[in-house]
Amino acid sequence: MTFSYDRQIKAVDDISFTVEKGEVFGFLGPSGAGKSTTIKLLTRLIVPQANSVFILGRDMAKVDYKFMRKIGISFENDVLYPTLTGYENLYFHAKLYGINKQEIEDVMKTLDIFDARDKPAAQYSKGMKTRLVLARALVTRPEILFLDEPTGGMDPDIAAYVRKVLKDLNNQGTTMFVTTHDMHEAEQLCDRIAFFNSGKIVDIDTPESYKKRYGESRISFTVGDKIIAVDRKNKEELLRLIDQDQWNSIHSQEATLEDIFIKVVGRGLKDGE
Ligand SMILES: Nc1ncnc2c1ncn2[C@@H]1O[C@H](COP(=O)(O)OP(=O)(O)OP(=O)(O)O)[C@@H](O)[C@H]1O
Ligand SMILES: [Mg+2]
Structure with missing residues (x-):
């Protein structure tokens, strides 16, 4: 899979990988690596300029909206309707798939935004917006979740809670593709991690095995x-x-995943390293 915004620099450069059913697969990389672009390509918000994407055995170039119910997308900087309430934001998405009020409210409770259900999304804090976007991804009970920086902008205790919700969902069988620049998040959530930098996958392995190999x-x-x-x-x-x-x-x-990332990739996970 390859994609360039300007046809000069490749934001995603000829990457190829397979995620197993039930797995949490992570893309760990610094800002600008191409993580969000990868999620957009996988979920067909943008169209790869080379090769293709298969999800649950289906060619993403040919699926219809009904199939999209099986896929949950929680996107960094996602567009919410700012003047609609949190509940209404979910309702307009859920209605398309016949999800009822109770199910919407349950998801809001799970993510601890139920109390803010009648507030306009514009009044949500950054961490609450991220949870609202996540709620929208979860409300159709998808088989696969695509999560772009799932705990972005959250306080550490809320982030830890959201990770627990995600872990529980995975234990119930949900497959996940997660991007992050947070090594702790990658380590806690992911069965396998791709080290990702400048549009390329540098290595793929389990956290334990990275430590054995490089730590x-x-x-x-x-x-x-x-x-x-x-x-x-x-x-x-x-x-x-x-x-x-x-x-x-x-x-x-013990060597941290970040130490190993620097060793393998030649740069750190934060800006300016
Ligand atoms: N809409 C766009 N138009 C042009 N260039 C873009 C666009 N979106 C992203 N890029 C460029 O593509 C590259 C990859 O960006 P992307 O947003 O995928 O990175 P990222 O890994 O998600 O970064 P971050 O951790 O900051 O979210 C960057 O060089 C970025 O400047
Ligand atoms: Mg991004």
Whole structure:
């Protein structure tokens, strides 16, 4: 799959991957990597300039709106109707698929926006808007969810709650494609993670396996105001430092997914790294 906005730079550059049924598959990459563009391509908001997308065995170039009920899309910076209430925003989407009032209210309760149901969407905070968009994606009980930065703009405790809701849905069988630049989110949610940068998939693996392949675990010694980190395999040096008996504390350090991302991709997940 390839896409260029200006026919010069490829925002998504010849990527190809398969997501298994029941899996949570993540795209982890920095701002501007092409994550949102990838979701737009997968859900056919824009049309790939090369190759094609198959979802649940169907060619996305040929599906009709009824099929779209099986797909939930929660898009970063999604368009809500600002003057309609939260409830009405969901109602206009759900009506197309014959979803009833009770089901809409249940989803709002699940995402903890029920109390704000009669407020215009324009008055929602950023994190509430993200949850409203997510509610719209969930209301048709889709088999596959496409989530673009699903906890964007949320306070950490609400983000953790939303991740739990998503985990529960996955445990009930919902397949998910998630983009994020948050390594903790990727690690908590995803069975497999694609490292994604400049429109390309650099690697695909499980979080555990990334750590096995690239993560060096280290032991760090605090000696006075200095921290000395030693590779766990370097027994000689470890024993020497322990013997010296000048340390205040000893910790083991696991490589984080971000450390590994930098190693594999050559840049960090945040701007300017
Ligand atoms: N509508 C557009 N017109 C032209 N260029 C675009 C458009 N949308 C995105 N781009 C460019 O395509 C590239 C990928 O953008 P995209 O929004 O897919 O990245 P992203 O990984 O989702 O970033 P972020 O983490 O900031 O959301 C960027 O270089 C961006 O400037
Ligand atoms: Mg984006």
